[in-house]
Amino acid sequence: MDEQKGSTRGMDDSAQDQALGAELPGGRARPKTGKSEQTRALILETAMRLFQERGYEKTTMRAIAAEAGISVGNTYYYFASKEFLIQGFYDGMTVEHARDATEKLHGHTEFADRLYIALGSWLDCAAPYHEFAAQFFRTAADPNSSLSPFANESHRARATAVGLFRDVLTGSDIAPKLDPELRELLPDLLWLHLMIIVLYWVFDHTPDQERTREFVRRSTPMVAKVVVLSRYRVFRPLVRDVKGLIQDFILPTIGRTAT
Amino acid sequence: MDEQKGSTRGMDDSAQDQALGAELPGGRARPKTGKSEQTRALILETAMRLFQERGYEKTTMRAIAAEAGISVGNTYYYFASKEFLIQGFYDGMTVEHARDATEKLHGHTEFADRLYIALGSWLDCAAPYHEFAAQFFRTAADPNSSLSPFANESHRARATAVGLFRDVLTGSDIAPKLDPELRELLPDLLWLHLMIIVLYWVFDHTPDQERTREFVRRSTPMVAKVVVLSRYRVFRPLVRDVKGLIQDFILPTIGRTAT
DNA sequence: CACAGGTTTTGAACGCGTTCAAAACCAAGC
DNA sequence: GCTTGGTTTTGAACGCGTTCAAAACCTGTG
Numbered sequence: 001m002d003e004q005k006g007s008t009r010g011m012d013d014s015a016q017d018q019a020l021g022a023e024l025p026g027g028r029a030r031p032k033t034g035k036s037e038q039t040r041a042l043i044l045e046t047a048m049r050l051f052q053e054r055g056y057e058k059t060t061m062r063a064i065a066a067e068a069g070i071s072v073g074n075t076y077y078y079f080a081s082k083e084f085l086i087q088g089f090y091d092g093m094t095v096e097h098a099r100d101a102t103e104k105l106h107g108h109t110e111f112a113d114r115l116y117i118a119l120g121s122w123l124d125c126a127a128p129y130h131e132f133a134a135q136f137f138r139t140a141a142d143p144n145s146s147l148s149p150f151a152n153e154s155h156r157a158r159a160t161a162v163g164l165f166r167d168v169l170t171g172s173d174i175a176p177k178l179d180p181e182l183r184e185l186l187p188d189l190l191w192l193h194l195m196i197i198v199l200y201w202v203f204d205h206t207p208d209q210e211r212t213r214e215f216v217r218r219s220t221p222m223v224a225k226v227v228v229l230s231r232y233r234v235f236r237p238l239v240r241d242v243k244g245l246i247q248d249f250i251l252p253t254i255g256r257t258a259t
Numbered sequence: 260m261d262e263q264k265g266s267t268r269g270m271d272d273s274a275q276d277q278a279l280g281a282e283l284p285g286g287r288a289r290p291k292t293g294k295s296e297q298t299r300a301l302i303l304e305t306a307m308r309l310f311q312e313r314g315y316e317k318t319t320m321r322a323i324a325a326e327a328g329i330s331v332g333n334t335y336y337y338f339a340s341k342e343f344l345i346q347g348f349y350d351g352m353t354v355e356h357a358r359d360a361t362e363k364l365h366g367h368t369e370f371a372d373r374l375y376i377a378l379g380s381w382l383d384c385a386a387p388y389h390e391f392a393a394q395f396f397r398t399a400a401d402p403n404s405s406l407s408p409f410a411n412e413s414h415r416a417r418a419t420a421v422g423l424f425r426d427v428l429t430g431s432d433i434a435p436k437l438d439p440e441l442r443e444l445l446p447d448l449l450w451l452h453l454m455i456i457v458l459y460w461v462f463d464h465t466p467d468q469e470r471t472r473e474f475v476r477r478s479t480p481m482v483a484k485v486v487v488l489s490r491y492r493v494f495r496p497l498v499r500d501v502k503g504l505i506q507d508f509i510l511p512t513i514g515r516t517a518t
Numbered sequence: 519c520a521c522a523g524g525t526t527t528t529g530a531a532c533g534c535g536t537t538c539a540a541a542a543c544c545a546a547g548c
Numbered sequence: 549g550c551t552t553g554g555t556t557t558t559g560a561a562c563g564c565g566t567t568c569a570a571a572a573c574c575t576g577t578g
Contacts, residue, residue, distance in 0.1 A: 036556075061535060071558045073537080082535065134402050141400030143393050143462045150462060203402045203409060203512060215508045222500050234493070241481050249474045253462060294574095295526075320565060330528045332567080341565065 040078045042068050047085045052128065056086075056135040083139050083147055087154075089129075090147070094157040097125045098164045111172035112224035115190070118168050119197060119216045123209065126201070130209060137202045149195060150254045158191070158254065165190040174228060182230065185243060188251060193223065299337045301327050306344045311387070315345075315394040342398050342406055346413075348388075349406070353416040356384045357423045370431035371483035374449070377427050378456060378475045382468065385460070389468060396461045408454060409513045417450070417513065424449040433487060441489065444502060447510060452482065 046068040050059040061082060065072045079085050101121035108114050126133065139147050146153035166187035169175055175183060201212045230239050305327040309318040320341060324331045338344050360380035367373050385392065398406050405412035425446040428434055434442060460471045489498050 039556085060533080062533090072535090073559070074557050076536070077556065138397045138401035138404070142397035143464075145397070148462075200508075200512075203407075205402075211508070215504075218504055218508070222497070222504065225497065225500075229497070238481070238484065238488070241484075245474075245477055245481065249459075249470070249477070253459075298526085319563080321563090331565090332529070333527050335566070336526065 039070070039074070043070070043075050043078055044085065044088050048089055051085075051089075051132045056132045083145060086139065086147060090154070091157050093125055093129070094160045097122050098160050100125055101164055102167065105168065105171065109171070109173045111169070111174045111227065112221050114168045114172050115224060116216065116220040118164060119194065119220065120213070122194065122197070123201070123213060123216065126198075127209065130201070134202050161194065162187045162191045165194075177231060178227075179231070182239070182243065185246065186227070188254075189246065192250070298329070298333070302329070302334050302337055303344065303347050307348055310344075310348075310391045315391045342404060345398065345406060349413070350416050352384060352388070353419045356381050357419050359384055360423055361426065364427065364430065368430070368432045370428070370433045370486065371480050373427045373431050374483060375475065375479040377423060378453065378479065379472070381453065381456070382460070382472060382475065385457075386468065389460070393461050420453065421446050421450045424453075436490060437486075438490070441498070441502065444505065445486070447513075448505065451509070 043064065047059070047064045050064055050067060053059075061075060062072055064085075065075050068075070101118045104117050104121055105114055108117060139145055140149060142148060145151065148154065149158065168190065169183065169186055178186075197212065197216060200215055201209055204212045206212075229235060302323065306318070306323045309323055309326060312318075320334060321331055323344075324334050327334070360377045363376050363380055364373055367376060398404055399408060401407065404410065407413065408417065427449065428442065428445055437445075456471065456475060459474055460468055463471045465471075488494060
């Protein structure tokens with residue numbers, strides 16, 4: 001019914017050009033990408049600044065355009081809607097999180113510790129944006145929106161995050177002791193776990209989101225405990241059932257097929 | 260900071276007057292409530308009809324007003340915003356669900372069966388609204404919105420639903436065998452479980468939401484199994500931990516305090 | 519009947535996200 | 549230089565949710 005309107009008109013596939021518009025040695029920019037990418041970046045930076053200053057709803061497209069010194073129509077040339085301004089932000093934050101977490105993980109081998117570090121790192125990275133994150137969360141919750149963490153458009157961010165959790169697991173002491181199938185499944189599960197934390201975080205109005213931090217602090221050891229326990233014989237039937245359920249019903253909806 | 264704008268101006272506390280405007284024997288309506296309540300109901304009915312016909316976003320406030328034969332401003336006299344039109348709908352559906360489920364539960368004693376019946380009943384009641392439910396789900400996901408299932412304004416609907424799950428449990432064969440504390444906690448947990456199903460349902464685009472139905476069919480026995488298993492000694496420490504976590508971190512955020 | 523005080527209703531207006539036809543700009547080919 | 553075809557930019561306009569001062573409507577009281 002409703003046509004999938006392209007995310008941007010400025011370029012057909014803006015996927016793999018992260019640092020492409022970076023300054024070339026000669027000082028001259030690429031003929032095609034240069035100017036265009038520059039405007040695009042300018043818009044995004046301005047938008048993010050204003051979002052943080054005034055919140056998502058309070059920041060009007062007109063204000064963004066004015067602040068960036070261009071026309072309203074032009075911002076729509078690069079970003080199909082106000083929502084799409086967020087996608088860039090979301091991708092960026094995910095990458096930053098992965099980097100920050102990987103760094104902090106260095107030297108730790110206990111699974112519970114590693115998990116706690118990864119989640120704590122997310123809270124650190126996301127903290128500055130809490131106020132306006134809550135405001136645009138509703139957008140992400142729309143099943144039809146491309147901003148939903150389950151949507152195709154979020155694939156890149158999701159892959160980055162899941163990769164991080166795979167790293168959390170494989171770098172830990174319990175990894176080798178786990179059932180291989182479960183080891184394959186767990187990173188996705190841990191990502192889902194993060195999504196739940198995010199849900200909690202968004203609704204958390206305590207100063208500095210202290211409540212969420214405490215929640216993570218207390219829930220992480222439990223998750224670790226469950227993972228460890230899952231190795232024991234008694235749980236095998238249940239674990240098998242749950243695994244099947246997740247593989248058949250959850251993962252397919254987030255764009256993963258059982259291997 | 261932001262003032263809580265009243266839900267309606269037409270009446271200060273529209274809580275306990277469900278069937279108050281019903282026809283009196285004499286045919287005359289109450290002096291205060293009569294006309295006003297009538298307009299209010301007219302607006303709500305019209306809105307719901309249009310929502311179902313065209314979807315939430317496509318239905319404009321102007322269209323609702325026109326269709327109801329009144330002015331735009333007047334609808335805002337009764338409903339502070341477009342969102343508030345949904346609250347009434349949500350309350351209504353919850354009540355209908357409770358009634359439908361209670362009826363279907365009659366005669367069943369096995370816990371898994373009862374749970375499955377209750378959840379299936381929800382799917383039945385919600386099915387007609389799936390399309391536009393998905394469209395307004397984003398609104399409910401806003402932490403600042405009064406429509407969030409966790410918000411105070413949804414207290415009545417939540418209480419009804421939790422009550423139903425309490426009934427599901429107490430009417431089952433395993434109820435007497437459970438730890439009393441857990442028995443107290445479970446209804447809220449089962450409600451949370453429903454919320455997860457709802458989340459899945461909203462994102463489900465298969466015809467007739469068949470996928471969600473299958474999901475419920477397969478997950479319900481597992482939930483029942485976990486509940487039954489929780490009685491065994493080995494799990495006590497874990498159960499205790501989880502219980503504490505939920506009581507300290509989850510229930511308070513949905514307006515319940517530990518008893 | 520007139521008046522006052524409250525409730526209900528109106529419709530024009532505001533600010534917002536978004537669209538679109540037309541203009542401006544730019545590089546390449548003649 | 550001029551033309552051509554593409555990309556980028558503009559600003560007026562549209563439709564929406566929402567607000568608000570004023571009008572209309574009640575319902576009792578002097």
